[in-house]
Amino acid sequence: MDLIALLNDAVAKIPSGDHSQGLNAIVRHVNNAIRHIERDQNLDPDSCTDAIYRTNQAYEGSLKEAYRVLAGKDPSGLSPFQIEGYLESNNTVRPRVLTQLTRYRKDYRNPSAHDYKLDFDNDEALLAIVSVCGFAILLLNQIRSKIESTAAQARVAVNTLVNNNTSTLSNAEKVAAICLAYTRESTNVDWYEYERGIAESLVAYGYNADVQFDENNDDLNENTLWDVIVRDNDYVIGIDSRLSRRYRTDLKPMTMVGYDTTLSHDNFNAAVITVRSSKDTDYRLYHAAKAPYPLYIICDPADTDQLTLSEESLGTLTDVSSLAEQLGVSHTTK
Structure with missing residues (x-):
């Protein structure tokens, strides 16, 4: 070396x-x-x-x-x-x-x-x-x-459009759309900065979002499975970032057990899961229709068959990537 x-x-x-x-x-x-x-x-x-x-x-x-x-x-x-x-x-x-x-x-x-x-x-x-x-x-x-993360956030922000239809979107839908836009723009951002970039992108849109660190600053807080938490008086949304199992075959399939327990215990209202993979990924936003709470998943279409989220089917994953366009944070050309 x-x-x-x-x-x-x-x-x-x-x-x-x-x-x-x-x-x-x-x-x-x-x-x-x-x-x-x-x-x-x-x-x-x-x-x-x-x-x-x-x-x-x-x-x-x-x-x-x-x-x-x-x-x-x-x-x-x-x-x-x-x-x-x-x-x-x-x-x-x-x-x-x-x-x-x-x-x-x-x-x-x-x-x-x-x-x-x-x-x-x-x-x-x-x-x-x-x-x-x-x-x-x-x-x-x-x-x-x-620098890459800051540039990615700027590309998302520059592409924001004034859209009268955004009032019809729920906070969970808006948060998921912003996460999708940043994930698409941040393919060159390292993992450690990626989660911070998600939080900063949400803050730029007026949300109270924090990366979860433990009190000793040793690493991300192991007491919660959430990497970023969005809080307000009326709602709490958890964001969990994961690596695609296509590139790490040793990773265990995602299950709903941890999500269900944490969401119910901490009074969370919704969850967003991002599954990062290769740099040329065409990330899409999916909604799990039968989930007991609003659940959005950001991943490559090729990863959808690996989302073992529950013993029972969550129903069809509906592609709702158009939420990003509706919010005005659609993908830009770098």
Whole structure:
């Protein structure tokens, strides 16, 4: 595995923007760190310490450019500790990525910044380079996915039409239609950002939608099967995103047991299930006519025969994709 090649590839996949100069600087600092460590240490015993100073620059650059894109704010004047705090409190990056960032700051960045007598050896410098490359690549991938998600939301929003017929749609139908539009537009968005993108798309339409994280920020809340919950005084709608079993044969078929229990226990009024598959998927919106509550399923037509949702038939799945057009969030041409 060539970490530098992966780093260059991750940067190359990100569209140009205010972040571009900073991302290129990250690559430059990592390359210079490698050049420092490759110097003859017998002739220059400070080469490894010089490498650490370069990885520190790459570390801070990764944090600041991630903050610029993920938070949508200028990182100028913020310390790495402050940015880490923001990323943690807002569930902006994967918790394990954040742990690695914090560990580097404590083990390398802070000691080298405050102890002018400190020196590092070859092993420490090598570990620093590998660590910085690793979490820089992860952050770059998340930056790319965030940019893709923002663009997908914009395509959905731009295509919104003033439609007098929307008043006839229920909240469940509107939520399902928005989820369909975003799912169609977000084929290049990674899973972690996909669920956040659904919530943000719904918020843009005036809904109170939240991604479900647990209190320790370890990951999505395992106490609920819902990835996104839409709440209002009069209704609660659960949204669950899944991966198509055509691409993961080890996945168990969906059953209605968990849905029935959760919906009745938490007084949910409706549910939307999205089944993501390949990037060239023609997603459709289906309504399960015989479900005991409004149930909408977004998936490729080829996945409908794999939706083992109940021991008993839910009846014919009716294609109601036209709800997206009725709401004014029909699919756009990218």
